[in-house]
Amino acid sequence: MNWQPTATRSALQHRQTVLRRVREYFYHQHVLEVETPLLMDQPVSDPFISSLKTNSGFLHTSPEYAMKRLLAAGYGDCWQYCKVFRGDERGQKHLPEFSMLEWYRVGFDLPMLIAEVIDLIRTAAQCHVAAVQRTYEQWFALATNGLNPHSATLAELQSLASEWIDVSDLDRNACLDILMTHVVEPSFDPAVISVVTDYPASQAALAVRSKDWQGHEVAQRFEVYWQGLELANGYLELTDADEQRARFEHDNEVRQQYQLPTVALDEKLLAAMAHGLPRSAGVALGFDRLLMAMLQASDIDQVVAFANR
Amino acid sequence: MASYSTNEIKNGAKLLIDGEPCTVVNNEFVKPGKGQAFNRIKVKFYRSGRILEKTYKSGDSIEVADVMELDMEYSYTDGEFWHFMKTDGSFEQLGADANAIAEAKDWLKEQEVYTIVLFNGAILSVTPPNFIELQVTQTDPGVKGDTAQGGSKPATLATGAVVNVPLFIEEGEFLRIDTRSREYVSRAKQ
Numbered sequence: 121m122n123w124q125p126t127a128t129r130s131a132l133q134h135r136q137t138v139l140r141r142v143r144e145y146f147y148h149q150h151v152l153e154v155e156t157p158l159l160m161d162q163p164v165s166d167p168f169i170s171s172l173k174t175n176s177g178f179l180h181t182s183p184e185y186a187m188k189r190l191l192a193a194g195y196g197d198c199w200q201y202c203k204v205f206r207g208d209e210r211g212q213k214h215l216p217e218f219s220m221l222e223w224y225r226v227g228f229d230l231p232m233l234i235a236e237v238i239d240l241i242r243t244a245a246q247c248h249v250a251a252v253q254r255t256y257e258q259w260f261a262l263a264t265n266g267l268n269p270h271s272a273t274l275a276e277l278q279s280l281a282s283e284w285i286d287v288s289d290l291d292r293n294a295c296l297d298i299l300m301t302h303v304v305e306p307s308f309d310p311a312v313i314s315v316v317t318d319y320p321a322s323q324a325a326l327a328v329r330s331k332d333w334q335g336h337e338v339a340q341r342f343e344v345y346w347q348g349l350e351l352a353n354g355y356l357e358l359t360d361a362d363e364q365r366a367r368f369e370h371d372n373e374v375r376q377q378y379q380l381p382t383v384a385l386d387e388k389l390l391a392a393m394a395h396g397l398p399r400s401a402g403v404a405l406g407f408d409r410l411l412m413a414m415l416q417a418s419d420i421d422q423v424v425a426f427a428n429r
Numbered sequence: 430m431a432s433y434s435t436n437e438i439k440n441g442a443k444l445l446i447d448g449e450p451c452t453v454v455n456n457e458f459v460k461p462g463k464g465q466a467f468n469r470i471k472v473k474f475y476r477s478g479r480i481l482e483k484t485y486k487s488g489d490s491i492e493v494a495d496v497m498e499l500d501m502e503y504s505y506t507d508g509e510f511w512h513f514m515k516t517d518g519s520f521e522q523l524g525a526d527a528n529a530i531a532e533a534k535d536w537l538k539e540q541e542v543y544t545i546v547l548f549n550g551a552i553l554s555v556t557p558p559n560f561i562e563l564q565v566t567q568t569d570p571g572v573k574g575d576t577a578q579g580g581s582k583p584a585t586l587a588t589g590a591v592v593n594v595p596l597f598i599e600e601g602e603f604l605r606i607d608t609r610s611r612e613y614v615s616r617a618k619q
Contacts, residue, residue: 168464208466208488209458209460211458211459211460214458214460284469284484285483285484286485293465294465297465297467298467298484300461300464301459301461301464301467302469302484325463350462353462353463404462
């Protein structure tokens with residue numbers, strides 16, 4: 121019986137130190153530490169995130185909805201360190217149960233939040249890691265010899281992705297995901313923090329949509345990579361309750377296309393947004409992955425006490 | 430046809446890809462936080478030795494190859510097939526063709542045990558043991574006094590393989606050979 125821990129004691133000491141630095145960082149920034157329920161009334165709507173069901177509800181996949189209700193109630197900037205749960209996710213960079221750092225900043229725009237994420241990573245790592253920021257389109261163009269992810273046709277995307285996968289039933293977003301993970305991500309310098317902004321509008325999730333300088337509709341969303349790991353995902357948060365309802369409904373349509381169960385809408389979040397969500401930016405950062413990047417660990421198992429296979 | 434879901438494929442699993450049997454070298458789960466999940470699966474083909482990486486949608490299924498590895502003892506050749514016998518006491522025999530035998534051709538010795546890969550019940554490949562003891566059938570006499578310099582000379586073994594041996598080795602002697610490097614290891618007792 122293999123009962124031993126998967127992380128060394130030294131790795132767990134690093135965890136403790138990093139969490140302490142993070143806690144102090146937010147304390148000094150006057151951001152309120154909160155704890156919201158792990159149990160939700162309904163599963164998350166994201167088509168490609170699977171909520172785990174219990175006898176008393178669903179385990180949350182992110183504390184996003186609850187934290188936005190705090191924002192709507194006027195509680196101001198808040199952050200949280202918690203376990204989140206995602207079914208069917210297991211690999212060297214994935215655990216079905218992992219630790220997330222999530223925070224919301226009232227009145228911030230994306231450049232301000234991106235700067236804060238980089239600052240937090242540097243504070244956690246106690247090291248001035250260089251950072252480079254480009255748009256999704258720029259990263260794609262550099263890694264793919266000029267492909268424009270916004271204007272490329274589905275056939276063009278499929279043709280590029282077909283080097284790795286049978287593309288016959290891949291839609292636009294699936295092709296973009298393949299190219300992102302197989303071509304663009306490997307082009308990031310692992311030693312540098314790479315920031316991706318202006319995602320395609322079809323991958324907006326809960327971010328505000330706007331037009332870029334060329335008139336392409338993009339999402340006010342960013343991601344942060346370091347040491348070959350997707351570390352953080354942030355939005356200029358959608359505040360319009362009607363648009364939020366439409367996004368939920370669209371998630372359900374995608375779920376139907378993929379023959380996944382549709383989910384009930386989170387009416388509490390919608391009511392909170394109808395009441396009024398302040399203009400804010402929010403981000404979720406994978407805490408285990410931050411440790412992996414700092415310790416140059418090749419497997420997420422090495423940074424958690426017990427990782428069940 | 431039996432199949433595995435990409436989520437349950439472990440290293441060493443035997444798959445059938447494009448009709449060819451292969452073994453899984455690596456299976457990496459890939460998923461952007463908000464995106465779709467994929468598995469990047471690296472396989473090595475038994476026949477060609479080629480390594481291929483292919484990506485599947487997570488949860489897709491891949492056909493399982495009817496591939497089995499087992500130990501068998503070499504018996505004899507009739508010129509067209511090389512016959513091996515199971516070591517499980519069944520005395521069941523199977524013939525391997527010239528393709529399957531290619532890797533082991535220089536090291537075939539009666540009653541020696543080989544690692545056999547069966548695909549759909551037929552022999553796909555034969556791997557010799559790492560070390561094998563064979564008799565020297567021909568080698569020129571070594572020149573006296575040269576042994577201190579550690580010189581070597583070619584020697585033909587009972588299987589027909591030619592390897593470099595120290596100058597002091599004489600015809601009729603038994604040698605221990607590393608089949609992977611084709612190198613002389615030591616003298617052996619008959």
